[in-house]
Amino acid sequence: MPAPENMELSVKGLIVTGAQRRKLLDLPCLTLAPGQSLGISGPSGAGKTTLLHAVAGLIPVNTGAIQWGDTDLADLSDAGRARFRAAHMGLVFQTAHLFDELSALDNAAIAAGFAPKHARAAIRDRAREHLQKLGVQASTGRAVATFSGGERQRISMSRALARSPAILLADEPTASLDRAAAERLGDDLLDFSRQGGTLIVVSHDPSVLARMDTVLRLADGQVMQ
Known part of the structure; x- marks a missing residue:
């Protein structure tokens, strides 16, 4: 269950540029409260992943403010932003980034290795629970x-949720899943939001976007009216 803390997202005057100062993202304002979900859609190159990475503090921004609760990401060093992500965020990227030699459960519960001793069993239990919810065998040591790519993506989602983050950021989480698996993953996302988590999902999947409280549609780095 997400941590009981104020992790409201507030974005103001956000501009991100790329090579030759090409504007990748121009977002005047965005607010998302705990317990709310936001879907981000749009064509390739629209700025969807750029926005997700910006609110995660993974890329520098040119102008604007990104604030999670009382924390302004601009006030943190690179190390400080990394600590903030570790403490508050679950991240699911398009590529799963798993440890290939480990089992599904050991990957999903990887955060237990960095947690205080008293918290390790709970993380492992939650990892097992989410793997089972998403249809991945947790008992095998394989x-x-x-x-498969779809199984790896479900393990990645289980890993993010096992830490009970206050914030979950997911980039195309159902892209490599069949319809049944995508439905199970969508249910897990909805449960996270209902339990008070702040959820942002980049997706082309209409069934995922239909579950979100709000959908932000981007084109050429700007919000489509």
Whole structure:
């Protein structure tokens, strides 16, 4: 369950540029309260992943403010932003970034290795629970190197949720899943939001976007009216 803390997102005057100062994202304002979900859609190159990475503090921004609760990301060093992500965020990227030699459960519960001793069993239990919800065998010790792309993505989602983050950011989480698996993952996302988590999902999947409280549609780095 997400941490009981104020992790409202507030974005104001956000501009991100790329090579030759090409504007990748221009977002005047965005607010998202705990317990709310935001879907981000748009064509390739619209700025969807750029926005997700910006609110995660993974990329520098040219102008504007990104604030999570009382924390302004601009006030943090690179190390400070990394600590903030570790403490408050679950991240699901388009590529799963798993440890191929480890099992599904060991990957999903990887945060237990960095947690205080008293918290490790709970993380492992939550990892097992989410794997089972998403239809991944948690009992086998088989290395994930042999798993399909869809299975690896579900393990990545389980890993993010096992930490009970206050914030969940997911980039195309259903892209490599069949319809049944996508539905199960969508249910897990909805449960996270209902339990008070702040949820942002980049997706082309209409069934995922239909579950979100709000959908932000981007084109050429700007919000489509």
